[in-house]
Amino acid sequence: QQPVQSPQAVILREGEDAVINCSSSKALYSVHWYRQKHGEAPVFLMILLKGGEQKGHEKISASFNEKKQQSSLYLTASQLSYSGTYFCGTETVDRDDKIIFGKGTRLHILP
Amino acid sequence: GAGVSQSPSNKVTEKGKDVELRCDPISGHTALYWYRQSLGQGLEFLIYFQGNSAPDKSGLPSDRFSAERTGGSVSTLTIQRTQQEDSAVYLCASSAILWGTQETQYFGPGTRLLVL
Numbered sequence A: 001q002q003p004v005q006s007p008q009a010v011i012l013r014e015g016e017d018a019v020i021n022c023s024s025s026k027a028l029y030s031v032h033w034y035r036q037k038h039g040e041a042p043v044f045l046m047i048l049l050k051g052g053e054q055k056g057h058e059k060i061s062a063s064f065n066e067k068k069q070q071s072s073l074y075l076t077a078s079q080l081s082y083s084g085t086y087f088c089g090t091e092t093v094d095r096d097d098k099i100i101f102g103k104g105t106r107l108h109i110l111p
Numbered sequence B: 001g002a003g004v005s006q007s008p009s010n011k012v013t014e015k016g017k018d019v020e021l022r023c024d025p026i027s028g029h030t031a032l033y034w035y036r037q038s039l040g041q042g043l044e045f046l047i048y049f050q051g052n053s054a055p056d057k058s059g060l061p062s063d064r065f066s067a068e069r070t071g072g073s074v075s076t077l078t079i080q081r082t083q084q085e086d087s088a089v090y091l092c093a094s095s096a097i098l099w100g101t102q103e104t105q106y107f108g109p110g111t112r113l114l115v116l
Helices: none
Strands: A004-006 A009-013 A018-023 A028-036 A043-049 A054-057 A060-065 A070-075 A084-092 A105-110 B005-007 B010-013 B019-024 B031-037 B043-050 B065-069 B075-079 B088-095 B111-115
Touching: A004 A084, A009 A018, A018 A084, A018 A105, A028 A060, A028 A070, A043 A060, A070 A084, A084 B043, B005 B088, B010 B019, B019 B088, B019 B111, B031 B075, B043 B065, B075 B088
Parallel strands: A009 A105, B010 B111
Antiparallel strands: A004 A018, A018 A070, A028 A043, A028 A084, A054 A060, A060 A070, A084 A105, B005 B019, B019 B075, B031 B043, B031 B088, B065 B075, B088 B111
16 A cells, blocks of 8 residues: 655755655555655665664654654755655565555755 | 666657666676656556566566566566556666665666657
């Protein structure tokens, strides 16, 4: 089942923080995060495994709340380069080797 | 090579024809992934390879799609009897370890397929 991302879109000024959520109705094993700029291939950000871990990538970090079946992506002190569409992909505990992606969250950073 | 390469970069074909898409992963990367992205849509995961093996092919959209990998390197995605709904950007990625949480997946530039 497709995970739900929220918000669908967000506009920030450079330096502001943002949180993007990815929620599933099924028990999750892993959550994958990617960023894609218009006309370009996606860029891999990180994979989180169940266990409630938190990871960081530059000023971008993420958490995985196993109880809520939700992952949140945190963008701190956003930079212009953070603009793009963020996709989460989820794999359920069934470990069926299928990654289902959300519809994406469009992030636009203004100078 | 320095990165993941895909060929052709663009392919226009007629409905009903077969097409073959190629992916050259980063040397030494054991894991290879195929994704699809229709115009203006999100990502769709198709299949992964661990070495030459693809344990689960159920993510492929239909039995017209097949994929193989040889020598733990090059992979080809073949679409038989193409349909207009097959039009999309087909993306390939590779990583040193399958779904490695400490390993970056590197994407190729994609093959833009248009079925007329």
